[in-house]
Amino acid sequence: MSCAAVLVGDGAIRHLSPEDAAAYEGPGFVWIHLEGTEEEDRRILSGQGIPDIAANALVATETRPRCDRFEEGALINIRGPAADESAGSDRLVSIRLWARQGKVNSVTRHPLAATAMVMQQMEAGRILDPGDLVAAFARAISKQLDPQVADLGDRLDDCESGLDDRNALYRLRTEIARIRSEAIAFRRFVAPDRDALSTLADLDYEWIAEEDRLHIREAADRFARMTEELEAVRERAALLHEQLTDLRGELMESRSLLISIVAFIFLPLTFVTGLLGMNVEGIPYQHEPWAFWGVVGFCTLIGLAVLAWFVRRHWLNR
Template sequence: MTCAALLVADGAVRLLSPEDAAAYEGPGFVWIHLEGTADEDLAILGGQGIPDIAAHALVATETRPRCDRFEDGALINLRGPAADESAGSDRLVSIRLWARHGKVNSVTRYPLAVTPQVTAQMEAGKILDPGDLVAAFARAISKQLDPQVADLGDQLDDCESSMEAGNVYRLRTTIAGIRSEAIAFRRFVAPDRDALETLAGLDMDWLDEEDRLHIREAADRFARMTEELEAVRERAALLHEQLTDLRGELMESRSLVISIVAFIFLPLTFVTGLLGMNVKGIPFAEAPWAFWGVVGVCVAIGAGVLAWFMARHWLRR
């Protein structure tokens, strides 16, 4: 569990203790960030004028992307890649922010991958108010997700190339995995877009026009990713159907070959079985040419059956 607080005042950035940051009422902008679920750290959220609904949303076990206004503050929940991909059961982890003039409280149950990047921007003096901070998270999350979503499309392209080359083995598992990834991303990417569009439309004194432009840019990137994920999901379903049809055709073709071979040898088996009976009276049993004669008859029967198949075009695929 980590609990950190940064104060931006007079162009300088200082690290404060969470307790001092919670009580700070001076000039500048304070960001209090909590990671984890320790009760003693979550208790810092109390006594900061956070509405009960927002406070409960900050510490809720299950969340989805959203943006709601409460008086002069806004509750923003976003989802982004985790620093540790094994964290949690969802593909993306949440960051919950309560932003108002001069202060932002944020909570993540699992470390978010972009948090160090945003912290570095703030320490470099590029984030000066709550609007800058929220816009920085939105842009960082969308930029990190964009290549991951694009990679799903590239993987599907590789699957299509493999199918065209006739390599259909193990593709079913690969395509199913890509579709599962697309569904997991789609579950939160589209709500991220909706939350940011709502945030960009809020009339807040701490949200200036430049922040709105950055937020709309991130929302547009999320919208494009949503469309890409929809396309990936539909393409994956189509490829799965094509793969099923192709595997069916391969099975039919192989079954036809097996049936033809079995049909050719069926009369030959009858002839050899009939002549191989251990009884008296087998014709030409003592003739020296009988063996080769039977072989010739079998070859003639096999060639005749094969010619009949070819004449009826049953050997065409």
């Protein structure tokens, strides 16, 4: 488990232990960030006067993006890309924040990629209150997610371009299914992220400045656009899958037709050769020197006649 506590006061930034930051009651802004789910995390949170509902939500195993108002603060859960994509089964990991005047507690079960970006902004002196911190997380997560969502659309465009290659249909089927699965996984949390940030922007807390509200609304709008794009990707993937299924059906039908034509051509020829190949007396012209070539010519005429019949019925054009 790794813990970080950052104290902003008098224009100076000091890194304290979580215990010291929790006990700090002086002026300034305190941000206590915990990574992990150890019992020590619960002990640190329990001594800070956090309501039981908010404390349980901070350390819950499963969460969905949400924003709930309490008397003195707000509980915000949002999801963003993980620092390590193999950290969990979900593509997005959660950060849970309990924000009130002068202090923010945040908890992540798995490292969040946006945390490092927010920490750099804190070090640069651009985060001075809880509103700045929440807005920074919203902006960082939305900026990181945007290119990943756009990449799904680009990959789907490549699949559409590859439909003309009949030899790549099986590969495209796997790729389209993977893109659709990723879009569904993103959509599961991106839309609730939008709703949570929209709710947060409407809260009338003093520690949320008007500039912070604008940044939060901007992030919510970006999440809304990503939600629409994910819906479009999912629908396009479904249509492409249907089109791919039709193409595979047509390909199988054309191959079956070709096999049927070949079999139909050779059916009468097999009958003739089988009849003339019987080891019985009375086979006509069996002692004539031209008999073999005569049978070959006769079989050729039958094959051409069957082929001409196929052409006349336009079966070869299907």
